[in-house]
Amino acid sequence: MNHPESLNTLNIEHTQLDTSTILEHVIQAWTALQTQQPLVQCITNSVAANYAANILLAAGASPAMIDNPFEAESFTQISGALSINLGTPTTEQVQAMQISAKTAHTHQVPWVLDPVGYGPVLKWRSDITDELLQFKPTVIRGNASEISTLAGNQVESKGVDSTLNSADVYAQAQVLLEHAECIAISGESDFIVSKAWDAVIQVNGGSYLQPKVTATGCALGALIAAYTAVTPPTIACIAAHVHFAIAGKLAFEKSQSVGSFNVAFIDHVHSLNADRIAEYADLQILKSR
Amino acid sequence: MNHPESLNTLNIEHTQLDTSTILEHVIQAWTALQTQQPLVQCITNSVAANYAANILLAAGASPAMIDNPFEAESFTQISGALSINLGTPTTEQVQAMQISAKTAHTHQVPWVLDPVGYGPVLKWRSDITDELLQFKPTVIRGNASEISTLAGNQVESKGVDSTLNSADVYAQAQVLLEHAECIAISGESDFIVSKAWDAVIQVNGGSYLQPKVTATGCALGALIAAYTAVTPPTIACIAAHVHFAIAGKLAFEKSQSVGSFNVAFIDHVHSLNADRIAEYADLQILKSR
Amino acid sequence: MNHPESLNTLNIEHTQLDTSTILEHVIQAWTALQTQQPLVQCITNSVAANYAANILLAAGASPAMIDNPFEAESFTQISGALSINLGTPTTEQVQAMQISAKTAHTHQVPWVLDPVGYGPVLKWRSDITDELLQFKPTVIRGNASEISTLAGNQVESKGVDSTLNSADVYAQAQVLLEHAECIAISGESDFIVSKAWDAVIQVNGGSYLQPKVTATGCALGALIAAYTAVTPPTIACIAAHVHFAIAGKLAFEKSQSVGSFNVAFIDHVHSLNADRIAEYADLQILKSR
Structure with missing residues (x-):
């Protein structure tokens, strides 16, 4: 499942x-998520454990925080997939990460680092x-500082938040395609660097309040x-x-302060549907062959 | 306190x-919870720690997550009681579970597994x-898959969510009364298998959104x-x-999406009272001598 | 930064x-928090990790839960500062606490115990x-039971909640000024015992629902x-x-049940401003030279 996708497997011809x-395809993917409710193993941090589980449930998936x-x-x-997050690792969690990443690689379970x-x-x-990285994550995702540093460009980072603009980083991120199918960089706009498509997709939207809620990333x-x-990377x-x-x-649109914004955010993660995707999705293709 | 209750101790004659x-008796138990605010030790998982503490506080109890x-x-x-949950155990938590369960058994502190x-x-x-199980939990509670499997009927389970109907399982659960006073099976309806009463009580209500909020179980x-x-098992x-x-x-009734539903759920855990119990409780007695 | 402040450093003459x-000065401190968004390392418990991070983000700071x-x-x-909380310590967290407290002491990073x-x-x-305590916390904060017991007055405590009135404890807390610049005691009213000012400041306000939300302390x-x-202790x-x-x-004022109260609480932690501080702050100076 984590094999390189081709445009053909998506029925997308190059033109x-x-x-x-x-x-x-996004709408098909969302529909597949609702139908299949895939089991997603998460090895994540103490801040995100509850929140990530609630987001996955709201979105349609079946989370399981098995981290020993x-x-x-x-x-x-x-x-069905594995998510590994390095936020607050313990020694036992690190052992679990290594075992699960290796297992995912061997058994072709897609996984996100x-x-x-x-x-x-x-x-x-x-x-x-x-x-x-040796276990070839399907996707590497992070903020601009993390991706830039991981790409070998040492930058000053302030703790775990990003001090770089995500738009500046996607060029650097290309080198990480040696390890993964996609690199996803979150920020004011998000950038997805795809090996299979040889393209960068920019996703606009969201709110400046999202990074004011912990663990959204x-x-x-x-x-x-x-x-x-349920769908290629x-x-x-x-x-x-x-x-x-x-x-x-x-x-x-519902709320402008962080507490109630977060409640509305979970509500809207849950109430997404095909019409809303069609109406509100805001994409740009930045580079393709 | 975790000794077998008899109907007489509840002033319930058999007829x-x-x-x-x-x-x-439920209303008396709720009142006792408000009055006594019992200290409840929870050894629980990383997803549930915050949520279970908030639910206990909202319900009237005093939680303490002592898990070392x-x-x-x-x-x-x-x-006053002990709750042990196997969601995301660490080696240190497992040691704490074994010590606390043994201590609870020795000192007749009621405990839930x-x-x-x-x-x-x-x-x-x-x-x-x-x-x-050797330390004789007062109550074993789980979803239908967990209880069924624990009862020796191996079933296919998808991660930590249930794939069985709770109504199918309560007959199987009888064998677990060898270890505990009550077996509680949660699902669309809930079933409580009682050794002292030799009865199964069905509790209806809730919402299909409850399992969409993580850690409600x-x-x-x-x-x-x-x-x-504060009351017999x-x-x-x-x-x-x-x-x-x-x-x-x-x-x-207040909200139909998961984020705001969860907020309203905690509100209503807090605002329960005797009148609401009398008005909304929906019970059936399925089997008695 | 955790050196004893003098009234002069605050431009407060004694009179x-x-x-x-x-x-x-409180308004200046709040403004500085918004401007500087200091990085705050938190070694905290499993119940508070998500909540404390959200409160810090809402208040204007940059949390990082680095606890290994x-x-x-x-x-x-x-x-910029360090927060150490003993709620649910693990062996690895305790090691991190000792290293971080020592480092904070050596490098004059202010820290709270x-x-x-x-x-x-x-x-x-x-x-x-x-x-x-040997690493000289800048501030020790707790509820009345914890502070009283730490001050050497053994009291009966019910789990981790307080059984004493905070007003009774601030006299006892003076002895802890041997170890720290300030002792902060939370309760129905809060009391801040200051070494530099040789004064006790009482802060009124809040709601009886705050202790009904876990991890607010x-x-x-x-x-x-x-x-x-961003400001002296x-x-x-x-x-x-x-x-x-x-x-x-x-x-x-917005909500009287705990779930929605908590959402509104985070909203108002985020939406504080100078005018609201001036309008609503309720202080008393209980003792000064």
Whole structure:
């Protein structure tokens, strides 16, 4: 399932790489998520555990936070996808990450790597992240600082939040396609760098309040994983980002302060449908052959 | 406190095992919870920790998430009840579970076992759960898959969510009365299998949105524990399930999407009172001598 | 930054220790928090991790829950402040606490110690807390039971909630000024015992529902830490408590049940501004030279 997709497997011929065709596939992906309710194993941080599970349930998937090394191998084998997030790793979680990533690679279970805080200040997790790359994540997703640093461009990062503009980073991110099918960079606009399509897709929308709610990025990583269980990686990334961008936009119309915004955000993650995707999705194709 | 209750200790004569008598006892249990605000030790998972604490506070109890092996023995001794949940166990938490369960058994502190994910895929926790049974939980609660599998009927389970109907399982659950006073099975309707009453009580209500909010089952286990601190096991189980069923029903009248439903659900867990229990509780007695 | 402040560093002459002057400094502190968005390292419990991060983001700070011993030293060095909370410690977290507290002391990073559950029943964490005092926390904050017991007056405590009135405890808390610049005691009214000012400041406001939401006290500790990154300790404590007291008061005007109260509370933590501080802050100076 994490094999390189081709345009043909998507029924997208090269000349058809247009936004309306992509949106049809996003709608199909969303529908498949509702129908299949894939089991998504999440090894995530203490801040995101509850939130990511609620987002996955709201979106239509079946989350399971199995993060111990003693059950990692057997559970990854039955999972539709795996999400690994380096936010607050423990020694036992790191062991589980290594086992599950290896198992996912061996059994072709698609998986997402979210290298939270990657950079020289947080060396332990950065070394772990480097090692996990050998198991070929389907998608690497992060903010601009994390992706840029992971791409070998050392930048100053302030903790786990991003100090770079995501638009500046997607060119650098190309080198990471050696390890993964897609690189997803979140920010004011999001950028999805696709190996199969040799294209960058920009997703607009959301709200400036989204980063004011903790773990939205982590939950987005889990949602990408959920979509990889039902559709090829590039569409999975676009679908997850469109899902969040629309929910963020509609939530902000309802509420302009963070507490009630977050409640409305979860509501709109849950109440997305094909019509809303068609009406509100805002995509641009930045580069294609 | 976790000794077998008799109908007499409830002032329920056998011929009086009717729903209105049971509801009187549920109302008394709810009142006792408000008055006594029992201290409930929870050893629970990373997804449920915040949510279960908020539910217990909203319901009237005093939660304390003491889950390390170094303080487990002394803390269980002063607790009114103990809730053990196998959702995302760590090695240190498992040690705490074993110490606290043993302490609860020795000191007659009532305790609830929630065997999340029990089944062949998650062997480590299933073995731990099997071992914990020797300390005679007051109540075992889970979804239909978990209870069925624990009862020795191996079924295919999808992660930690249930693939069986709870109504099919309560007959199987009888064998678990060898280990516990009550078995509580949650689902569209809930079923409480009582050893002391030799009866099965069905609790209706709630909302289809409840399983769309993560950790509602885990929080229900903690709430059962809270009630066991103030009332015998069968009434404790019924009271906790009625508490959740009414809150779910009223929350759904307020909101039909998961984010705002969950907010309304916590509100209604907090605002339950005797009148609402009398008006909305929906019970059936399925089997009695 | 955690050096003893003098009234002069605040431009408060002794005769000027009046509430309107203090409020000017609180408003300056709040403004500085918005402008500087300090990075706050939190080593906190499983219940509070998500909530404290959301409160810090809502208030204007940048939270980072780095709680492993392998990255503690390097991360504390770049942090604006550190918050240590003993709610549900693991062995690895305790190691991180010791390293980060020592690093904060050495590098003059202000830090807050929240001795959750301190007392004879929870001996392990109490011993750890005693050891952490050698690294001279900038602020010790807790409920009345915790502060009283830490001050050497053994009281009966019910789990992690307080059984004493905070007003009774601030006299006892003076002895803790040997270890810290300020002692902050939360309760129906809050009391801040300041070494530099030789004064006790009482902060009124909030709502009786605040302790019905789990981890509000833990999040308050994290918020105090955030303020210590931008202002001297006494003003930091007052500012954080005023911030919470106003948010609690305004949230209760919006909602009287705990779920929706909590949503409104986060909203009002986010929407605080200078005018609201001036209008709603309710302070009293209880003792000064």
